[in-house]
Amino acid sequence: MNRDLLKFLAFAVMILLxxxxxxxxxxxxxxxxxxxxxMLAIGLNLLLGYAGxxxxxxxxxxxxxxxxxxxxxATYGWNPWLAMPLAALLVGALAFLxxxxxxxxxxxxxxxxxxxxxxxxxxxxxxxVDLTGGxxxxxxxxxxxxxxxxxxxxxxxxxxxxxxTLLTILLTLNLANSRVGRALRxxxxxxxxxxxxxxxxxxLTVQIFALSAxxxxxxxxxxxxxxxxxxxxxFGFNFSVELLTMVVIGGLGSIYGSFLGAALLTLLxxxxxxAQDYDIIIYGGLLMLMVxxxxxxxxxxxxxxxxxxxxxxxxxxx
Amino acid sequence: xLEVAGITQIFGGVTALEEVSFTIARGTITGxxxxxxxxxxxxxxxxxxxYTQTAGRVLLKGSDVSGLPPEKLARLGMVRTFQNIELFxxxxxxxxxxxxRHTRSSSGLLACSLRMPWSRREEANIRTGAxxxxxFTGITELADVTAGNLPFGKGRLLEIxxxxxxxxxxxxxxxxxxxxxxxxxxxxxxxxxxxxxxxITVVLVEHDMExxxxxxxxxxxxxxxxxxxEGTPREIQENIEVIAAxxxxxx
Numbered sequence: 001m002n003r004d005l006l007k008f009l010a011f012a013v014m015i016l017l018x019x020x021x022x023x024x025x026x027x028x029x030x031x032x033x034x035x036x037x038x039m040l041a042i043g044l045n046l047l048l049g050y051a052g053x054x055x056x057x058x059x060x061x062x063x064x065x066x067x068x069x070x071x072x073x074a075t076y077g078w079n080p081w082l083a084m085p086l087a088a089l090l091v092g093a094l095a096f097l098x099x100x101x102x103x104x105x106x107x108x109x110x111x112x113x114x115x116x117x118x119x120x121x122x123x124x125x126x127x128x129v130d131l132t133g134g135x136x137x138x139x140x141x142x143x144x145x146x147x148x149x150x151x152x153x154x155x156x157x158x159x160x161x162x163x164x165t166l167l168t169i170l171l172t173l174n175l176a177n178s179r180v181g182r183a184l185r186x187x188x189x190x191x192x193x194x195x196x197x198x199x200x201x202x203x204l205t206v207q208i209f210a211l212s213a214x215x216x217x218x219x220x221x222x223x224x225x226x227x228x229x230x231x232x233x234x235f236g237f238n239f240s241v242e243l244l245t246m247v248v249i250g251g252l253g254s255i256y257g258s259f260l261g262a263a264l265l266t267l268l269x270x271x272x273x274x275a276q277d278y279d280i281i282i283y284g285g286l287l288m289l290m291v292x293x294x295x296x297x298x299x300x301x302x303x304x305x306x307x308x309x310x311x312x313x314x315x316x317x318x
Numbered sequence: 319x320l321e322v323a324g325i326t327q328i329f330g331g332v333t334a335l336e337e338v339s340f341t342i343a344r345g346t347i348t349g350x351x352x353x354x355x356x357x358x359x360x361x362x363x364x365x366x367x368x369y370t371q372t373a374g375r376v377l378l379k380g381s382d383v384s385g386l387p388p389e390k391l392a393r394l395g396m397v398r399t400f401q402n403i404e405l406f407x408x409x410x411x412x413x414x415x416x417x418x419r420h421t422r423s424s425s426g427l428l429a430c431s432l433r434m435p436w437s438r439r440e441e442a443n444i445r446t447g448a449x450x451x452x453x454f455t456g457i458t459e460l461a462d463v464t465a466g467n468l469p470f471g472k473g474r475l476l477e478i479x480x481x482x483x484x485x486x487x488x489x490x491x492x493x494x495x496x497x498x499x500x501x502x503x504x505x506x507x508x509x510x511x512x513x514x515x516x517x518i519t520v521v522l523v524e525h526d527m528e529x530x531x532x533x534x535x536x537x538x539x540x541x542x543x544x545x546x547x548e549g550t551p552r553e554i555q556e557n558i559e560v561i562a563a564x565x566x567x568x569x
Contacts (some may be wrong), residue, residue, distance in 0.1 A: 175427065
């Protein structure tokens with residue numbers, strides 16, 4: 001218990017001090033995105049890594065949060081701090097209602113159904129031009145502010161986003177180590193045995209689906225208020241796949257793994273600028289290699305690799 | 319405790335069970351036996367809520383529980399184990415048994431995320447509750463082992479510990495001795511008797527005749543989907559029809 005808390009505190013300190021290393025640089029902006037994507041990856045990981053249910057439509061929930069927040073604050077003049085929780089509530093309720101019929105499906109069928117859901121949401125963003133501005137996007141979304149402190153610079157945004165991300169990490173770690181987290185993993189390992197133990201597998205997975213959507217929606221609101229602009233292109237099928245890649249590369253069923261996956265996939269393109277148009281091939285290749293050689297993700301695979309290398313090193317000396 | 323009344327199960331034209339009825343008294347050990355294909359496992363799957371029967375009723379403590387899903391039955395005090403042990407392979411032995419405490423705890427998504435004082439208290443209770451059943455089944459020293467790495471015999475004990483953690487009134491065991499060596503089977507016999515001594519009703523489907531005859535208070539014999547006989551071990555051993563069924567005599 002205490003070790004988990006120490007680990008979290010160490011991580012939090014690292015995050016808080018990171019801006020000192022990159023003072024004002026361009027990387028600060030990238031790290032803001034790492035925060036947002038970490039939240040998204042954790043949300044999807046709860047569903048995929050813990051409950052063992054796939055979703056190819058999570059970009060849709062992310063987009064819904066962003067657009068609901070954006071439209072309410074930019075068009076209707078709502079305070080962003082009110083728009084954000086209302087968006088989360090609506091998206092959570094929607095996911096809960098859709099979850100009951102959709103989570104009856106398993107495996108490929110669930111993947112197809114969530115894919116369809118994501119595509120429908122994407123089409124709505126494009127077609128409801130009066131509300132969303134259609135393909136050209138929605139601009140003029142106000143920044144979040146506390147009193148006279150407006151979150152309008154990279155450094156301020158960094159702390160704003162990471163406050164939410166750290167909170168998400170803390171709460172989901174708590175959840176993962178609780179009776180609910182155990183029940184989820186139990187459903188994942190053997191649904192029939194979990195049910196015999198009294199776990200209502202159906203209700204639980206629907207709840208997690210909704211929670212996952214809520215986290216994605218909050219990440220979407222934060223995205224909208226920091227970027228001040230949203231357009232449908234950010235919430236398409238490609239992004240759902242990218243999220244999935246983050247979760248798998250980082251490590252299924254690991255909260256910190258989600259951070260690693262999000263960080264890697266956000267930072268990588270910065271270093272692969274030259275290979276611009278081939279990035280989707282690189283993602284695909286990475287995903288394949290990971291599944292083949294590190295099915296536990298970076299968070300488990302890298303320590304294992306070190307252990308193996310260490311053993312080999314010792315072996316050759318003997 | 320448990321009453322099975324006129325259970326019929328038809329799978330796409332094949333009658334797996336036909337009008338099977340019997341009653342099980344509280345605090346007894348009952349064995350359900352029969353040659354392969356007799357319908358024992360089908361019967362278990364119906365009673366434990368995994369299948370829904372074509373006709374007939376299941377009564378638990380006098381109330382009709384036909385068609386209720388397993389998670390509801392757990393709350394009503396009935397659990398089961400599986401022939402090919404169904405463990406939570408990625409979790410530790412302790413965590414497996416902690417899942418057994420699910421119905422005895424209630425913290426939801428929000429309380430668990432926020433680590434509310436009552437959910438922390440509950441978590442401590444779950445932990446001590448789980449340890450109690452690990453001790454009862456004698457696998458305390460394996461508490462931190464990943465369940466997927468257990469040898470088969472220990473896995474069987476874990477499955478029983480996990481079922482007991484639910485604090486059921488009745489436990490159904492599907493071939494608990496399958497895959498165990500003779501020493502482990504002896505240990506299992508003692509364990510089942512100790513479970514009965516706690517006041518828990520035990521029903522087992524079993525192929526190991528020696529075990530069944532040794533520990534069961536009553537035996538129900540199924541053959542080709544029908545109840546062939548019912549009685550004490552002695553009565554069953556002397557029953558001509560039962561002997562014929564087992565020897566494959568169809569006169």
